[in-house]
Amino acid sequence: MDFLSGLNPEQHAAVTLPKQSALILAGAGSGKTRVLTTRIAWLISTGQVSPHGILAVTFTNKAAKEMLLRLSTMLPINIRGLWMGTFHGLCNRMLRAHHREAMLPQTFQILDSADQLAALKRLMKVLNVDDEKYPPREIQNFISNSKEQGLRAHEVETFDPYTRRKVEIFAAYDEQCQREGIVDFSELLLRCYELLARNQLLREHYQARFHHILVDEFQDTNRLQYQWLKLLTGQHNALFAVGDDDQSIYAFRGANVGNMQELTRDFHVQNVIKLEQNYRSHANILDAANALIKNNRSRLGKNLWTSENKGEPLRVYEAPTDAEEARFIVDEVRQLNREGIHLAEMAVLYRSNAQSRVIEHALVSAGVAYRVYGGLRFFERQEIKHALAYLRLVQNFDDDNTLLRIINFPTRGIGARTIEQLQETARTQNVSLWQAAKQTGGKVTTFVTLIEMMASATKELPLPEAIDHILLHSRLLVHYQNETGIKQREAQERLENLNELINAATLFVHENEDDSLTSFLTHAALESGESQAEANVDALHLMTVHSSKGLEFHTVFIGGLEEGLFPHHNSRMADTGVDEERRLMYVAITRARRRLYLTFAQSRMLHGQVNYNLMSNFLRELPEELLHWITPRITARNSFSSSAYSSAHPPSINMEGLGRGKGIGAQNAPWHISQAVHHAKFGEGVIVNIEGGDSDLRVQVNFRTTGTKWLALEYAKLTPL
DNA sequence: CCGAGGGTCCTTTTT
């Protein structure tokens, strides 16, 4: 088995572990995916299990595809019987197979987050809920969170009228979904969990079938996913979980790192195997990452090391403004590119999406190709959703959500008034909108006839031709073709996407045994597709730190290393918030193979106004000997260790290098905006505003720990830093 | 039915 050669002792131990539940603590770049896929290959090729007996779970479709691809290069045999997919994909598969037991129609539709929100808004209107008091988004989170804790509406504890009302909406929403035969993302998981929990025969069937259950990114599992795994793991099969508690960055959406400790208890894990050898980065980068993450409490404990050399120091750059920061990054990117590093081998990472704009601006002016990750995905585009809505309605007339999306798109003169009447009829007769529409006359009848004709016309057609048919007869194509003026270019793009939809369907039919409409619609809901098409052009990568997880680059820039931004000030609320931010920084640092830039700006445009931030604490937590300051550290006005400098020079002459001297009283006053100061009680902060003059001079200071305060300088003891 | 205009909000995100 030559795929075992080249594994280090720990990897080898993990791969060849006997059949028992195990936890593999795999650090960044330690060959996590390799261990997972090699174990599957090893299990199968040693004859311990057939592909049929394996269940492998991932979080993203991308990860599932990647693993399947790697596996197929390792194993010459057909691995068709192997179940590999996301939690949602696998639950969907089980629910389709046992739809009757799960009390779902065979062709149940899947609601994505946007559809779910729309459905909720519609329901809340019917229920007469004040959406000021109960924002639909909050209700949506409430429902998803509850379900992902494994709770149905009636199981949620309520101690106040406000929550009671939310629970009522929750219950009504689930009823509505059930009536319409639709299922949201968290419902897929919960429904599947309940199916297995209630049906002993079924549960035992799957427990007997899946000898080995393997889970990737285990630190990201939520309660419900953990419970689901527990149900599937019986007396005679084993759970093999791979994860890294230091890379847990999704607690905000319900991921529970505690699952790792719980796993070792619940599944009697003998010994936890740690993969600590990193094959990605030079030592300086790893040392920085280790030094940073050491500041987190309650870790399972792990220290990355490499046999590589030290490499370069980390480059630190302090810019006067966010625009200057962007300009610096772009300059460096171009220089490196000239030296032969491909653009696609470099990435700019940031904490929040809003930061990309100024960088994009600089890239456009410099003519550097780039690609922003995240954002709208293919199947989430408006025109695609409309096209798919026709297909969905054709398959399930009672899907009210879908009907509402297209009953007047393209416009056919059915206005809000008519729709309200339809909804009224539907409510009083307790039928779907479609049933109500059939009784209505006029333009609504035209719509009903259109859909019925589409239904019969597409019934026997292959998928791509069916789509072609509905695009034509829905008049979606004509609608966009008729677009003129400022919208014409946009419409052109939409037409191209619609054309691409037919291509996607053609590809789907080729690649999948089950090429039914239901299957394609499920595919669209569960795999929303790439956010941008041309993956093959050489372009600089721009993305949030979150979306960089799992990737690696020769050179990485981490921008906006400022208090309030990274760590984000919202993270201070939750007590574990800063720790999660630090893990985020840990993920960011460990993306770099060879070169890492850390940059921050003294002033930054945020929410339409200029902010003055302090240098990020995370930067302070990195050992000085690993850093190379490109801008002189000594003049960094945000650096508090430069006290020698501050005492030697009055801050008023400290103006050069500071962004354009904006702000009141900036000229000759001893105090100026963006100045770093210290207060005996409130600690360190930055002056963000100045008021009054001479005797009654007041300054507003943004303190790192206590927030923004106005201080009268006559009384407050402020010392410049 | 559409677009203009005003008000509000603003972390991260996959399924």
Add this chain to the structure above:
DNA sequence: GGACCCTCGG
């Protein structure tokens, strides 16, 4: 700054 949502007037 700007995305998004709602309202209002043509």
